[in-house]
Amino acid sequence: MAVAVPSQTVRSTRAAAPLRGSLALRMLRCTALAGLTALAPALSGDLVSTSAHAQSGTLETLGATVDQSEPLLLEADELRYDFDRDLISANGDVQIYYGGNTVEANQVEFDRKQNRLRANGNVRLTEPNGNVLRASSMELSEDLRDGFVAALQLDTPQRTRFIADGARRENGNRTTFDNGIYTVYTRPTSPPGKPPLWRVRAATIVHDETERTVEFRDASLEFFGRSLVYLPYFSMADPTVKRKTGLLTPSAVVGDRVGVGVTVPYYFALDPNYDLLLSATPLSKQGLLTQAEWRQRLIDGSYSINVGGLIQARPGEYGTSSGNRRFRGVIATEGAFEINQRWKWGWDLSYRSDRAFLNDYSFADFGNASDISQIYLTGQSERNRFDLRSYAFRVSQEDYAAAATFNDPNYLPVGSRLQDKQPFVHPVLDYNYIFEDPIAGGELSLTGNLTSLTRDQTDAIRVGGTTRFRGVEGTFTRTSLRADWRTTVIDPLGQVFTPFAYVKGDLFFLASQDKTVGALTDESVVGRIMPAVGIDYRFPILGTFNGGNQIFEPVAQLIVRPNEGRIGELPNEDAQSIVFDSTTLFEYDKFSGFDRSEGGTRANIGLKYSLQFDNSFSMNALIGRSFQLAGTNSFKTADILDATRSSGLASDQSDYVSSLYFDSRQGFRIGAQARFDHDNFAVRRAQVEASGIYGPVTGNLAYAYLSAQPNIGIPTDREEVIGSASLRLQENWRVFGSVRYDLQSNNMVRDSVGFGYDDEGFSVSFAYSEDRSRNNGQTTDRLFFLRFGLRTLGDTQFSTNGNN
Known part of the structure; x- marks a missing residue:
């Protein structure tokens, strides 16, 4: 096709060309080569020669200073090069592929004098890390690292979203959003256009990719479009960060014996292979509960150490139980290490000051602390298994007060x-081995066991x-x-x-x-x-x-x-x-x-x-x-x-x-x-269990009956019903509950009820439970628990326990 154009302009129809060199050089090459090919039949020989010679000189000059390793592919309906203004432009469904970046727009201009790229109309920039930026207009540097964007929306692979009137990118790593909004968005499989329940609106949002932080200034947390909390300043880790030093979301606790408190955790990302978490919980009745958790990953495994404790200000709140003491605390550690593909060893150890500590301070997380401590060595192959363990047991149950307490x-x-x-x-050893070849026409296997233990006092009952x-x-x-x-x-x-x-x-x-x-x-x-x-x-x-x-x-x-x-x-x-x-x-x-x-x-x-x-x-x-x-x-x-x-x-x-x-x-x-x-x-033992899913309802119901065993001190029959159910309401709401009922004594042993909401950006759940099975001097243990979470911002919880 022949096109008549002024001598200073070269123009072509739809063109695509893979090239190497700087962005300016590549666009010039693409324009020149495609344009000359299209215009050759219409232009005189002198004009073609002059234009080609001039462009050839320019290419040689720029080509000496640019990196030829990065390819670029440009596609557009029309390409123009204005020699007077040194301006390269592409119009109509423009697509530029460069260094893993993709720029799409209605129009793209490159100003060679200022080394600036301008894109207008339905601009979309896709970066190698998966970020997708949409804007009405965009101005970028030659290497696409810096620039200014107007009326933008930035979506990340972590399904977080930034929306702003404008944004500036500097040094290739620091982006400042003006009058911005930070929120999350749903997967494509979710209902399209579903708005998020929450968002953070701020006068300024700064995203530093080197420090991997997001800072908010003059911010407010909004729910359903209404501002609930004003925050002059706060920062958080970049959504891509899994571990970063900083303050974590606090949680609150209320209890009859501990009073009111707030747990404030601070996380130290000391190294890719180890970290430290410190927590402090000031309690209005009992003083300051402090905790520390150390985790470290080694070449062949990992281990952790948890410690926590306090000097109780009012130990008398616990009456005559084992909690009536000044210092109370716990230390727990666990580890697992591989010796080779078949052998591993580890431990799960804990020690606490008294048997009731974990229950009295159950709102705190003490890692693997439990009633059982063990050290183990295991090995397994296709035909044999070796398991060596040592155990120590700590009881949570209170000592029997007197024989009169038994009915x-x-x-x-x-x-x-x-x-x-x-x-x-100290210890128990189990060993199993199956011989590979048949012995006397059959399979031969060996099972071994070694058990050694020590007890300080005889455990006896009178029946x-x-x-x-x-x-x-x-x-x-x-x-x-x-x-x-x-x-x-x-x-x-x-x-x-x-x-x-x-x-x-x-x-x-x-x-x-x-x-x-x-x-x-x-x-x-x-x-x-x-x-x-x-x-x-x-x-x-x-x-x-x-x-x-x-x-x-x-x-x-x-x-x-x-x-x-x-x-x-x-x-x-x-x-x-x-x-x-x-x-x-x-x-x-x-x-x-x-x-x-x-x-x-x-x-x-x-x-x-x-x-x-x-x-x-x-x-x-x-x-x-x-x-x-x-x-x-x-x-x-x-x-x-x-x-x-x-x-x-x-x-x-x-x-x-x-x-x-x-x-x-x-x-x-x-x-x-x-x-x-x-x-x-007559029925001596029975157990029935049913589970089902029907529409939005999921349930489980179990019944157990054991007849009396007077020879071992169980004089009456035992009969219980245990049930749990969950009902999903609409798309994200659910209610749930559970019961454990003693049919022989007509007594509710445990019960709980709660509700929850979960979507891709927000979750909240509330639960209330009662427990009448513990032998701790209390008739009923009650627990209220509220958990509140915002994806990428963190979650917090509130718990309160009451005893009657």
């Missing part, structure tokens, strides 16, 4: 100092005039090793036979134990061995029908072994919890730990049933029982605690156990387990 005179604790009854475990022992004073060590072998054979009919065998050996070391426990042996070293052989039989019968299938599976198991030796003569620390239900029916040894070993010949039988509909609900059921065929029944013979007589296994014909699970595959599930008495089919 049942047939159940009385012996001794009131609960902490002295807690053992130090109906008889003393039972949950733990014995002194040092107790036991090492155990068990070898298991099994193989599986399937016959042509589909019957599955699994013969198995195991042998378990134990060695007990009893040092300085309580000699008043008359049933215990006087020997210091005791050995014990338990061999067993058996077979497991299953015959799954599959039936299909249009739309689904069902499986009937009878299961039978026979285990032959000698009687258990030394019952009641040895301590029992880890086999006190006997749960006989559908999940343990086919366990070879139904004791929960190593201190007891089930003996005698036993048969376990059951029937499994499953129903499955294609793309629809499924159901699974099981019913069965266990039989003592020969030898001494380990669950009938009492040990020093006698925890087995109410297990359902004490008779030669056990209680019945059953389970039923239903899954609708549409959000609703229910499962139930029950144990029924072998004589009258």
Whole structure:
């Protein structure tokens, strides 16, 4: 196409050219090359020669001083170069790609004399870091680092937004917004055009990319367009910053015993690998609570240390409880380190001045502080696992005041100092190994355990005039090793036979134990061995029908072994919890730990049933029982605690156990387990749990029943209901609550209720809870909790607890 133009101007239609050099040079090159190509047929040879020669000289001069490594691509409907004003302009759908930056506008001009780029009309600048700036007009330096923007909106990859009448960028890193607004925006998947609930309006906003800070001057925090808080000045970390030294958002607390207080945290980002958080909470009744948290990441792991404490101004607020003292505090530390890909070690340790400190000052965060401290070493591969741990336990429960506090005179604790009854475990070692190659045609595995502990005081209770022992004073060590072998054979009919065998050996070391426990042996070293052989039989019968299938599976198991030796003569620390239900029916040894070993010949039988509909609900059921065929029944013979007589296994014909699970595959599930008495089919143990999602409602409901176990000091039945639910209102609102109710005593054990609002920029939640289960001398612990958060600005919380 031929175009008639004045001799000082070169013009072309839609052009695109990748070039190298300075921005001025590249735009000149792009204009010259594209323009000359378009105008060549219309211009005389002399004019073409003169223009080309002049431009060639200019290119050679500039090209000697510019970096040729950065490419530029310019696209526009029309390009112009005004030789008289030394002005390069691009008009119509202009797009410039330079150094990772993209500039889009209706018109772009480059003034070579001032080295300034001006963009007008629907300007959009996209930076390499993901920032997107929109404006009506923009003036930038040659390298796009500095400039001025009018009527702008800046969106960051962190979904934060700056809006201002104008902005100036200096030194390539400092941007000043005039009459600006800072807020957040939603994802594209959120409702388009949804306005944020909050924003910060300021006369001046300064964003320093080097210091990575945002400063606000003459600012106000607005909600729903109304100003709530005026702030003459405040600053925050850039939204890209995860760690920066500075003051964090304070939180408030109110309590009957502590008074009114505000927690003020200050964070020190000392190094990329370690930091420090200091907090101070002045309390109107108790003085100053101070806290410190140190965290450090090393090459092979990380660790943290938390300390906190205060000198109470009014310890009498805590009456005669353990909190009635001047100094109270806690120290806690945890760490985890990898030795190699398979081995790691670590610790989780805490110590506090008294048992009630964590509860009395529960509004404060003391890291990993808890009732259990441990040090561990673990290793694991595809076929073996090693776990070595040492434990120390601290109790939060108050000591028993007197026997008169117990309603049942047939159940009385012996001794009131609960902490002295807690053992130090030093250590407990578990080891598992599965041999890779078959042994005698089957799989062979080894299980080992070493437990050593010391207790300062015997933990005993008197039940109906008889003393039972949950733990014995002194040092107790036991090492155990068990070898298991099994193989599986399937016959042509589909019957599955699994013969198995195991042998378990134990060695007990009893040092300085309580000699008043008359049933215990006087020997210091005791050995014990338990061999067993058996077979497991299953015959799954599959039936299909249009739309689904069902499986009937009878299961039978026979285990032959000698009687258990030394019952009641040895301590029992880890086999006190006997749960006989559908999940343990086919366990070879139904004791929960190593201190007891089930003996005698036993048969376990059951029937499994499953129903499955294609793309629809499924159901699974099981019913069965266990039989003592020969030898001494380990669950009938009492040990020093006698925890087995109410297990359902004490008779030669056990209680019945059953389970039923239903899954609708549409959000609703229910499962139930029950144990029924072998004589009258009365319910001895039952548990039902249901969960579901229906529209905006999510809920969970559980029911548990345990019959009385008078032989271990539980004289009455226990029956509770636990439920929780959450209802989502509209898009972002939700209400929630939970209850725990004791059906036997008609008493609300715990309850809570609350509401919350959450969106991409703002969250708030309020909860109120009551707890009547703690033995701290209070009838009810009440807690009010309010949390308030603004994304990128931070969050704060307010809590208050009251006791009656």
